[in-house]
């Protein structure tokens with residue numbers, strides 16, 4: 401055999417084996433595939449690390465919680481209240497933050513922005529811009545504390561996606577309309593096709609567009625698509641701006657519009673914890689009906705120092721500093737659920753996590769993978785170890801209910817829930833930290849191999 405070919409072959413072989421070893425190292429380090437067992441806390445030794453706590457770095461003495469709505473409709477798509485009425489309804493119910501998310505199906509990307517187009521008397525205190533586009537605005541005249549408006553819409557393609565702080569949506573150019581009408585005549589699978597977008601054609605392109613344009617997103621009512629948690633993993637892995645999904649959707653304040661997906665959420669959290677990214681849960685009304693009580697059935701409480709300061713609410717959303725609230729029992733009369741979280745302390749004398757709550761409640765449950773692993777506002781290392789839990793989230797219910805367990809609907813009651821806390825046992829923590837060096841170690845033999853191969857080649861052929 402020609403020696404030149406032989407040497408080149410050896411070089412290629414070394415290069416490939418180096419890449420494979422490196423890939424192996426990253427697989428150990430990275431997120432494992434669905435169903436594969438992760439490192440567990442079996443070997444509990446008394447020290448469990450909280451590796452992710454969305455509520456860390458909060459000054460509980462000065463923090464405020466802002467009542468926020470992220471999924472509502474007006475007559476600009478298929479809702480029954482005008483934009484002006486919808487804003488007023490939220491103002492009446494004490495909302496501090498509102499994103500109107502009409503469908504993008506009228507060939508206008510953001511049909512309800514800016515608000516001043518619909519109420520010319522509104523005066524903005526400030527507007528915030530990303531990519532030279534107006535993306536949020538503050539109105540001190542709206543509501544007791546003023547109201548923050550966030551540009552948003554509901555991308556209504558293969559899946560409905562709540563899109564914020566960007567202009568993703570229907571493109572009204574002639575070309576895209578032609579493409580839309582042509583594509584509609586082709587037998588394309590519905591689930592993967594958004595034929596009419598400037599960001600056509602697929603769901604991942606939508607998320608990519610939002611990602612690249614400084615937006616953020618959440619999946620709306622995922623239960624109607626009959627998708628397993630596996631379906632979402634590639635999207636959540638790929639796009640950091642996809643923050644999570646609607647785990648609760650109340651619509652008319654009495655009934656659940658599309659059921660709930662807390663079980664789907666738990667599946668994904670089990671998959672990502674303890675060393676993966678966070679997936680946030682949102683409670684939304686998806687209100688279409690008109691009337692103040694309708695907008696009060698569900699909301700997020702976003703924790704921030706001051707929502708009238710540019711960027712604060714967005715930062716809190718991205719960090720997951722929020723609680724989801726189902727407000728079905730008292731939505732007609734109360735502005736808020738009676739229960740409030742005053743402080744979340746970690747590593748106290750008695751517990752790993754301790755929650756200070758005011759207001760009357762009947763059930764406080766810590767949930768891992770759809771099961772209640774502890775009751776009461778304290779979660780101990782023992783609770784975590786005996787449940788072999790890699791994360792936990794809490795739910796506080798005003799009535800003594802069975803609805804805390806996986807798959808059980810919250811119907812006609814009030815509940816407040818947290819985002820997830822991720823845990824790692826001390827041994828696994830050290831092990832994981834050690835594993836982080838693996839890719840570096842495997843690069844060294846790869847480069848050594850190449851250098852040696854090239855040296856042999858050069859010596860042999862007298863370069």
Ligand SMILES: [Zn+2]
Nearest residue numbers: 554560620621
């Ligand atoms: Zn929808």
Ligand SMILES: [Zn+2]
Nearest residue numbers: 471473554686
């Ligand atoms: Zn909707």
